[in-house]
Amino acid sequence: MAASLSLLAAASLPACQTRAVEGEPVNGVAADGAAAKPAVIDSAQIRAQVARRDSLLADSIMKKSGQLPGAILPGKRIVAFYGNIRSKGMGILGREPKEQMFRKFEKVLAEWRAADPSRGVQPALHNVTITAQGTPGKDGKWRLMNSNATIEEVISWAKEHNCILFLDVQPGHSTLQVELPKLEKYLKDPIIHLGIDPEFSLSTMPGVRPNQRIGTLDAKDVNFTVSFLARIVSENKLPPKVLTVHRFTRKMISNYKNIKLDPRVQIVMHMDGHGDPTLKKDSYQHYIVNEPVQYTGFKLFYEYDARPKPHHIMTPQEVIALNPSPLYIQYQ
Template identity: 80%
Template sequence: MAYLSTLTRLTAPALASLGLAFTLTTLPGCGSRSATDSEKATMAADTVQQPAPLDSTQLKRLAMRRDSLMADSIAKVSGVLPGAILPGHRIVAFYGNIRSKGMGILGREPKDQMFRKLKKVLGEWQAADPSRPVQGAIHNVTITAQGTAGKDGKWRLMNSKATIEEVINWGKENNYIVFLDVQPGHSTLQVELPKLEEYLKDPIVHLGIDPEFSLATMPGVRPNQKIGTLDAKDINFTINFLARIVSENKLPPKVLTVHRFTRKMVSNYKNIKLDPRVQVVMHMDGHGDPTLKKDSYQHYIVNEPVQYTGFKLFYEYDARPKPHHIMTPEEVIALKPSPLYVQYQ
C-alpha cells in the first residue's frame, strides 16, 4: 500500500516483556512509502443467473474442504458457479504498482526478473501442497491514496488507462489473473469503482478494496494519520457491483479481496451478504513477527468469518528485526483455516 502505518507498532521492549503469551490488538499494516512525484506523474490518469445445482457427490467433496471459512455451507446453499477459482485453487499474488518501486514487489524489480521470482514462488507453493492447484496473480494498486489532496481534495490518484491495460496484458502474457486494488482516500467506493468497470468485464480481472485508506468518514484526516474503515454496506455495494458485471457479461465469478489488520477496519461484518457470483476473501494484511501475524489472523479473520481467507507476506518487513522471518508456504498452509489467497508485497 502507499504508506507505512506506524499507528499500531509495538516497541521491542514492550514485546519482549509480553513474551509469547500475549493477545494482539492490532498489527502494523502495509509497509510501503508513498509514490515519488515522478511516479505520481506516471501513474496519473489521462436478471440474476441461478447457480447450477450440485449433485450429492460434489457436495460431499466440498464439505470435506474446510480450509476456508464457510466454503462448504455456501456450496450447500447456493452452489459454486462454473469457473469459480475458489475453493478449488489457492491464489498466490505479487502486490504493488508497476509504476512505483516503493509499493511492493510488483513494481520494485524489473518485469522479467519479477516474473521469474513469481514463477519460483508459485512452484514452492505447489510443492508445499500438491493437492491444490496454484493460481498465479498480480495485484496492482490502481487507485492509490496520496499524501496530497489533489485538485478535487480526495487524496487519491488513479493509474492511467495505458498503465491499467499494461497490467492486464502482463497477466495475459503469463496466464495469471489480475487484481485491481482501490485505496479510495476521501472518495468512496461508490464513486471510484465505476471507473474500473470496463476493465472488470475481462474474465481475468478481479478486485481488491482497502479499508486502511478509506477515510470518507474522517474529514480532515490525511491518509496514514489514522487507519480508515469500511462498513458492511460498502462491501455489499462492491459485491453487488461485481455480481452485476458477472451477470451482464456472462463471466465466471469474481474474486474480491478485503484487506484487514484491525477490528475497526471492517464494521458490521455479520451484515455482509454473500453472492455466488462474487468470492469474498478477508485478507490478513499486517506485517511483523510471525507470532503477531498469526494472532492477528485469528482475531480479525478467523474470529469474524465472512467466506474465504487470505494472508499477506512482506519481503521487506516480515524479516526485520532478526530472528524474525518471512513465513514459509508450509507455515501459512498450516494455519486453520488454511488461507486460499496469499499475497507477497
C-alpha cells in the same frame, strides 16, 4: 457457465391482458378506436426485477452444485505479487525490473505447488490501481487512478504470464460508490478481479491525511461492491469474481455479520499485517478467523516480515498449517 447465466439476462413481464376495460387500450387501440399512447416503461423497476431474478437463479445454481462454473475458490489457491508497476515503494510488483520480478515469482509459485500438491496454484498480479495520495488533488479526494496506459500494461503482463489480475482500490476521501464504476470496463474481462482497502478509506474522517489514521469500511460498502461485481458477472456471462478485502484491525471492517454472500462473488478477508510470525498469526486469528465471512487470505512482506532478526518470512508450509488454511496469498 454461458448456458446457465444466459438465463440471468432474461426478464419476464406480465402476460398482456386482452379483456377490454372501459377507457383503456386493447392491443394498442383505445376503447374509442383511437391509437393508444405508448405505455411508459419503468426501466429502473425492470432492472431491479432482473437483478433479483439473477440473484435467485445464481443462488439456486450454487445450492445445487456448491459453486458456480468457473469459480477459482476453493479449488485453487491464489498466489499474488502485489504493488504498483509504476512504483518501487509499494511492493514487489513494481520494485524490480519486470523479467527479474517474474523469475522470482516463478520460484515462489513452485514453492507453493510443492508445499501443497493437492491444490492447484492460480498465479495473480495485484496492482494498486486507485491509490491514496499524500496531497488532496484538485478535487480534495486524496487519491489518484492509474492511467489507461498503465492499466492496459499490467493487464498485458498478466496475460503474458497466465495470471489473473486484481485491480486494488484505496479510495482516500472518495468512496467506493464513486470509484468502482471507473473500473467497470476492465472488470468485464474474465481474468480481472478486485481488491478494496479499508486502511485508506477515509471519507468518514474529514481532514485526515492517508497514513495518519487507519481508515474503515462498513458492511454496506462491501455489500455495494459485491452487488456491483455480481451485476458485471451476470451482464457479461462471466465466471465468479474474487473480491479481496484487506484487514488487520477490528475497526477496519464494521458490522461484518451484515456482509451478504453472493455466489457470483467470492469474498476473501485478507490478513494484511506485517511483523514477526507470532504477531501475524494472532492478527489472523483475531480479525479474520474470529469474524468469518467466506474465504481467508494472508499477506507476506519481503521488506518488513524479516526485520528485525530472528524474524523471518513465513514459509508456504507455515501458512498452509493455519486453520483455516488461507486460499489467497499475497507477497508485498
